[in-house]
Amino acid sequence: MVLEASLTLILTFAVLLFLSIPIGICIAVASTATMLLMMPMDRALFITAQKMVSSLDTFALLAVPFFILSGEIMNNGGIATRLVNFAKLFSGKIPGSLTHTNIVGNMMFGAVSGSAIAASTSIGGVMVPMSEKEGYQRTFAAAANIASAPTGMLIPPTTAFIIYALVSGGTSIAALFMGGAVAGILWGLGCMVVAYIVAKRQNYAMAQPLSRQQAWQVCREALPSLLLIFIVVGGIVFGVFTAIEASAVAVLYTAFLSLVVYRSIRLIQLPAIMMSTVRMTGIIMFLLAASSAMSFAMAFSGLPGAISDIILGISDSQIMVLLIINIFLLIIGTFMDIGPAILIFTPILLPIATQLGVDPVHFGVVMIFNLSIGTITPPVGSGLFVGASVAQVRVESLIRPLLPFYLAIILVLLVVTYFPRLTLFLPQLFGV
Amino acid sequence: MHGLRTFLDRLIQLFCISLLGVMVAVALWQVASRYVFGSPSTLSEEFLRFALIWISIMGAAYVAGQSQHVSMSLFVDLMSLRGQLKWGMVIQMVFLLFAVSVLIMGGGHAVSISMTQISPVLQIPMGLIYSALPVSGVIIVLYSLINTFDLYRTYRVHEE
Amino acid sequence: NVSAQTTLRLAYASNSQPVKDALALFGKLVEEKTDGEVKVMYFPDSQLGGERELIELTQTGAVDITKVSGGLMESFSPVYGVFSMPYLFDNEQHFYQVMDDPKIMDGVYQSTKHLGFVGLTWYDSGQRSFYTKSKPIKTLDDLKGMKIRVMQSQTAIKMMELLGAAPVAMGQAEVYTSIQQGILDGAENNEFALTVARHAEVAKHYTMDTHTRIPDIVLISDSALAQLSDSERQAVFEAARESTEFEKQAWKTAIEQAQQESRDKFGVAFYDVDIAPFQQAVQPMYDELKANPALYDLYQQIRSVAQN
Ligand code: NA
Ligand code: NA
Numbered sequence A: 001m002v003l004e005a006s007l008t009l010i011l012t013f014a015v016l017l018f019l020s021i022p023i024g025i026c027i028a029v030a031s032t033a034t035m036l037l038m039m040p041m042d043r044a045l046f047i048t049a050q051k052m053v054s055s056l057d058t059f060a061l062l063a064v065p066f067f068i069l070s071g072e073i074m075n076n077g078g079i080a081t082r083l084v085n086f087a088k089l090f091s092g093k094i095p096g097s098l099t100h101t102n103i104v105g106n107m108m109f110g111a112v113s114g115s116a117i118a119a120s121t122s123i124g125g126v127m128v129p130m131s132e133k134e135g136y137q138r139t140f141a142a143a144a145n146i147a148s149a150p151t152g153m154l155i156p157p158t159t160a161f162i163i164y165a166l167v168s169g170g171t172s173i174a175a176l177f178m179g180g181a182v183a184g185i186l187w188g189l190g191c192m193v194v195a196y197i198v199a200k201r202q203n204y205a206m207a208q209p210l211s212r213q214q215a216w217q218v219c220r221e222a223l224p225s226l227l228l229i230f231i232v233v234g235g236i237v238f239g240v241f242t243a244i245e246a247s248a249v250a251v252l253y254t255a256f257l258s259l260v261v262y263r264s265i266r267l268i269q270l271p272a273i274m275m276s277t278v279r280m281t282g283i284i285m286f287l288l289a290a291s292s293a294m295s296f297a298m299a300f301s302g303l304p305g306a307i308s309d310i311i312l313g314i315s316d317s318q319i320m321v322l323l324i325i326n327i328f329l330l331i332i333g334t335f336m337d338i339g340p341a342i343l344i345f346t347p348i349l350l351p352i353a354t355q356l357g358v359d360p361v362h363f364g365v366v367m368i369f370n371l372s373i374g375t376i377t378p379p380v381g382s383g384l385f386v387g388a389s390v391a392q393v394r395v396e397s398l399i400r401p402l403l404p405f406y407l408a409i410i411l412v413l414l415v416v417t418y419f420p421r422l423t424l425f426l427p428q429l430f431g432v
Numbered sequence B: 001m002h003g004l005r006t007f008l009d010r011l012i013q014l015f016c017i018s019l020l021g022v023m024v025a026v027a028l029w030q031v032a033s034r035y036v037f038g039s040p041s042t043l044s045e046e047f048l049r050f051a052l053i054w055i056s057i058m059g060a061a062y063v064a065g066q067s068q069h070v071s072m073s074l075f076v077d078l079m080s081l082r083g084q085l086k087w088g089m090v091i092q093m094v095f096l097l098f099a100v101s102v103l104i105m106g107g108g109h110a111v112s113i114s115m116t117q118i119s120p121v122l123q124i125p126m127g128l129i130y131s132a133l134p135v136s137g138v139i140i141v142l143y144s145l146i147n148t149f150d151l152y153r154t155y156r157v158h159e160e
Numbered sequence C: 001n002v003s004a005q006t007t008l009r010l011a012y013a014s015n016s017q018p019v020k021d022a023l024a025l026f027g028k029l030v031e032e033k034t035d036g037e038v039k040v041m042y043f044p045d046s047q048l049g050g051e052r053e054l055i056e057l058t059q060t061g062a063v064d065i066t067k068v069s070g071g072l073m074e075s076f077s078p079v080y081g082v083f084s085m086p087y088l089f090d091n092e093q094h095f096y097q098v099m100d101d102p103k104i105m106d107g108v109y110q111s112t113k114h115l116g117f118v119g120l121t122w123y124d125s126g127q128r129s130f131y132t133k134s135k136p137i138k139t140l141d142d143l144k145g146m147k148i149r150v151m152q153s154q155t156a157i158k159m160m161e162l163l164g165a166a167p168v169a170m171g172q173a174e175v176y177t178s179i180q181q182g183i184l185d186g187a188e189n190n191e192f193a194l195t196v197a198r199h200a201e202v203a204k205h206y207t208m209d210t211h212t213r214i215p216d217i218v219l220i221s222d223s224a225l226a227q228l229s230d231s232e233r234q235a236v237f238e239a240a241r242e243s244t245e246f247e248k249q250a251w252k253t254a255i256e257q258a259q260q261e262s263r264d265k266f267g268v269a270f271y272d273v274d275i276a277p278f279q280q281a282v283q284p285m286y287d288e289l290k291a292n293p294a295l296y297d298l299y300q301q302i303r304s305v306a307q308n
Helices: A002-018 A023-036 A041-056 A059-076 A079-091 A097-113 A116-133 A138-153 A159-167 A173-202 A212-237 A243-261 A267-300 A303-314 A318-335 A338-355 A360-374 A382-391 A395-418 A420-430 B002-035 B044-065 B081-114 B126-130 B132-159 C017-033 C051-060 C078-084 C092-099 C102-110 C154-162 C172-181 C222-227 C230-266 C276-281 C283-289 C293-304
Strands: C006-012 C038-043 C065-069 C117-123 C128-132 C147-150 C166-169 C186-189 C205-212 C216-221 C269-272
Touching: A002 A023, A002 A267, A002 A303, A023 A041, A023 A267, A023 B081, A041 A267, A041 B044, A041 B081, A041 B126, A041 B132, A041 C051, A059 A079, A059 A116, A059 A243, A059 A267, A059 B002, A059 B044, A059 C172, A079 A097, A079 A116, A079 A212, A079 A243, A097 A116, A097 A138, A097 A173, A116 A138, A116 A267, A116 A382, A138 A173, A138 A360, A138 A382, A138 A395, A159 A173, A159 A338, A159 A360, A159 C172, A173 A360, A173 A395, A173 A420, A212 A243, A243 B002, A267 A303, A267 A318, A267 A338, A267 A382, A267 B002, A267 B044, A303 A318, A303 A338, A318 A338, A318 A360, A318 A395, A338 A360, A360 A395, A360 A420, A382 A395, A395 A420, B002 B044, B002 B132, B044 B126, B044 B132, B044 C166, B081 B126, B081 B132, B081 C051, B126 B132, C006 C017, C006 C051, C017 C038, C017 C117, C017 C230, C038 C230, C051 C065, C051 C117, C051 C216, C078 C102, C078 C154, C078 C293, C092 C102, C102 C117, C102 C293, C117 C222, C117 C230, C147 C154, C147 C172, C154 C166, C154 C283, C172 C186, C216 C222, C230 C269, C276 C283, C283 C293
Parallel strands: C006 C038, C006 C065, C147 C166, C147 C186, C205 C269
Antiparallel strands: C065 C216, C117 C216, C128 C186, C128 C205
16 A cells, blocks of 8 residues: 555656646645545545645744745835845855855744744845845855755754654753754855855855945944844843744834835835735645645555664664665655654654664754755755745756755765764753 | 636735734734733634634635746746647646635535534634635636636637 | 454554553454454554544544544533543542543543544543742742643633633643743643653743643544444453553553653652642632533532542
């Protein structure tokens, strides 16, 4: 049953995808078709419908429409330009400075919001158009944005590690957060190295050095916008509101700046801004909703059990098993959403790994690193699709510029996998 | 047809813009009520989750109407303009089938079994939450028909 | 002598080890008692979805057996709401006595029959108490104004309000960071929240007020029961009962370990508290219960077997 189900799922999906059917429909139809192997039609349709709704029934996802909305307001209200000008003061002389700004922005923003999608829409939504204006290739800018967006799922705080801690039977969350921070920063640095090399070869314009007076002007103009970062990050760090609530506060503050302080947006423009938020939310959520039906179809066919049999059957050397688990998780990550994947595969894979002497903290970091990569790879990658629609470029056109980034990220993954000291160093130092 | 599209667009815009506004307000209220009023709002969390479901699914229907859902266009790019228009009509029919089967039939089934299930906090039937599916299903059916009609008209124009 | 084999699909969400072990034992016993005629196929760890989804899947027959929290059951059948009432049980003994009494529980288990599933048995899910970050709760006054995470249920919210706390509704996954950052002063749960969910890393005071004992409920679909012969059905019910006996013991052992670990490894302090003022504070909830005859009747039955 596992084989028939997997083949049905993959083939149906691939054919529909090739026929240019919208990706969300491809996923939903392939999942329903797979379920039809195992149950009557009305039940399969019910389950697909149920999964679509219940996958959206997650409070954390509220950050998506809210951060998109604040991003839209920032773009329209000139806040984004001011922030970017400010960032260029520091990175202006480095080749690809705008791309580095985007990557660091994703790391910081992803860290506080915990959502790769929120990061890539709000930071990328600002940076990608801006980069094109300054002569960067749009697809390259979009690729860098997509590649660095998942770092926020590793840099704390992140719910992914909290879920992992719970299902792994009580791995230290503090230790996971520290290990994740190291892995996430390495991922971001990897992307910056790629961006540096590409930008240097493409001769992407460096910012003209500004006079002291001009620099002062930029700082002064950026000050109210910079306050946004202090309010959002400070509010979270000092426990005024949660990261998700912060997204609503960001909407309030950006609206206040644009409507009242800068007067760069008129009230009458708001409906259009909100509607483009709704449109982006509809695109993203439809993909997420459809993907959850796919998780069900795979689990119902008995795939998780089969995977553990295969891994145990192949080898019992730690290096080999970790490699196989990496490959498996990369594949799983391409089809499954990160939340369900953690819930389903931690209980299966962790015992195999610990038996071979792998530390549960280290394993958690490796696992979430893997699954995060899956969100930005074809065929099913919400991060990839979202990044493409934010940048308004076609998914296919992104594959080539993404390749060097994939390479760098996989290299970092191998380093993180085979040098456990990197992840375990900080937790051991702090004794957690 | 044009009138119907405008009507549907306006209806969804009105609904989604109001809902998004209310959602932002409620989320801010959730923060404020914890500090300013000393008695945190306990209804807002569930309301926001349910509102997110509705706005996402209505948003997805709106995007379907504008044919803006993400897809890989390699295959249609190989076709002539007329071929693309023809294939566009096929895709609209796939949307229609999806809406009728998954959203209307599957979603309708979900509504029917959950009308007696009461949400823990707001105490409303869960069927009301699931009904986002059949409602968006009907909207997508209408949009698919309008889009097909429009594609066909363009196709006829290019015939001459 | 050809006989058709039946496979029952058992799905559950993420769970503690005692529950997982008990469910595994249940399947083994079913198979033994039916000479392999009935087998149980497992979908553990939220593979098929969360508990609310699993109940709906049981309703439609995609899943045959599932295990969910009694608190969630209130959404499907109001009578289960009684189990979420604070200070309902005097102690663990009283709780066991009620849950093991078919005269009380059969009616509850059958109350979802019109939805296509019934209760099969119950599992111990322990007691829930308050735990806090910086200040221990030693009296009712200490709780006043404290921001405490509350489960998504009207009963739980009401209880919190009557006790004078400020109930904050949020998902379980956000509790850890919210306590850490000070958005919450504390939360309430059983001892596994300290160890397995690691909240002991951020909250060091656990006050044993044992406000609720909400059982887990194992559900079976009507369509699954209809597939079984009389003797097979008998075997399924027996296996369920025996798995409950096992789970009670396993739970007790595991929870004692969790307490020990909280003390020794995390330095959590446990406090006993005089609950009389707490009970008094929530009395209006019991007064309100009288308005609902079905719930009040169950409540009276539960109280009638109490020792004092
Ligand atoms: Na994060
Ligand atoms: Na992927």
